[in-house]
Amino acid sequence: MPRCCDKQGTNKGAWSRQEDKKLVHAGQGSWRSLPKATDLHRCGKSCRLRWINYLKPDIKRGNFMPDEEDLIIKLHALLGNRWSLIAGRLPGRTDNEVKNYWNTQIRKKLMKMGIDPDNHKLNQIAQLHFHNQPQQCISASMEKAFNPINGDADMVTDAGSCFEDDRMSAGSSHDLNLDLNVAFSFPSPTVVAGEQKKLENTEILESDEIPTLVIDQLDVGPRRRVTDDGTDSVAVGVEEMGHVREVPELEVLCGY
DNA sequence: AATACCCGCAACCGCCTCCAC
DNA sequence: TGTGGAGGCGGTTGCGGGTAT
Numbered sequence: 622m623p624r625c626c627d628k629q630g631t632n633k634g635a636w637s638r639q640e641d642k643k644l645v646h647a648g649q650g651s652w653r654s655l656p657k658a659t660d661l662h663r664c665g666k667s668c669r670l671r672w673i674n675y676l677k678p679d680i681k682r683g684n685f686m687p688d689e690e691d692l693i694i695k696l697h698a699l700l701g702n703r704w705s706l707i708a709g710r711l712p713g714r715t716d717n718e719v720k721n722y723w724n725t726q727i728r729k730k731l732m733k734m735g736i737d738p739d740n741h742k743l744n745q746i747a748q749l750h751f752h753n754q755p756q757q758c759i760s761a762s763m764e765k766a767f768n769p770i771n772g773d774a775d776m777v778t779d780a781g782s783c784f785e786d787d788r789m790s791a792g793s794s795h796d797l798n799l800d801l802n803v804a805f806s807f808p809s810p811t812v813v814a815g816e817q818k819k820l821e822n823t824e825i826l827e828s829d830e831i832p833t834l835v836i837d838q839l840d841v842g843p844r845r846r847v848t849d850d851g852t853d854s855v856a857v858g859v860e861e862m863g864h865v866r867e868v869p870e871l872e873v874l875c876g877y
Numbered sequence: 878a879a880t881a882c883c884c885g886c887a888a889c890c891g892c893c894t895c896c897a898c
Numbered sequence: 899t900g901t902g903g904a905g906g907c908g909g910t911t912g913c914g915g916g917t918a919t
Contacts, residue, residue: 634887634889634912635887635888635913651904652905653904653905665905666890666905666906667888669905671887673906674887703908704907717887717888720909721886722885725884725885726885
């Protein structure tokens with residue numbers, strides 16, 4: 622069965638100005654029927670992508686601000702490669718843009734700093750470097766991350782924090798009012814390790830002993846999970862679209 | 878000046894989810 | 899409940915511009 626883009630006479634590749642004009646004129650709608658209605662020889666998917674990533678009126682173009690970069694790193698630590706979710710927290714940015722920026726800029730930056738961009742942990746070389754010359758190469762926030770509250774010696778850190786001090790000294794004036802630092806000053810909740818999945822039977826755990834934090838409307842924190850067999854446990858997770866997803870990365874960030 | 882190489886980004890592709898029927 | 903179409907998402911590709919040789 623041919624795909625929609627395989628149709629004969631369907632254009633591919635870069636969009637021309639005329640095509641853009643037609644798409645702008647038509648605007649958002651039913652993507653499959655739009656090409657017919659506007660005499661655009663593009664498949665609906667292509668129209669949608671062009672609109673979302675380039676033609677949509679509220680798209681913010683140009684370089685990413687340091688605050689945005691910091692936020693991307695932190696959200697990536699929490700959510701992984703869920704670009705649409707990450708982009709949703711960055712007004713005017715698209716998932717494609719965020720993804721490209723991560724792959725071309727941030728990934729390199731983190732690797733240069735000795736941080737594995739996939740799991741946000743320091744690699745062995747960086748650990749060694751830190752122990753040899755802590756005052757010269759590690760910022761205060763990073764050092765804090767190296768010394769978890771519980772005194773554990775785990776070599777884990779929140780990569781986003783590594784950029785904070787540099788920017789403070791550079792006098793960043795942009796304040797997104799986002800405190801994404803993850804720090805539990807309470808006894809650690811039991812963390813349910815395992816694969817990331819949607820948890821249907823969960824509820825917010827309201828306990829004085831267990832902290833909850835809200836990250837830019839992203840509700841992150843421990844939940845009571847009631848499984849089918851009646852047992853309940855605590856999972857650290859992120860609520861999204863009515864579901865709670867476990868985030869093992871939080872264990873890392875919190876130094877579990 | 879010509880060529881090779883690198884890099885960023887727009888666009889494509891395939892898979893998944895949702896929803897109407 | 900199953901099925902098919904449409905939209906959405908993340909990974910990947912390839913083009914074009916910039917830089918090095």
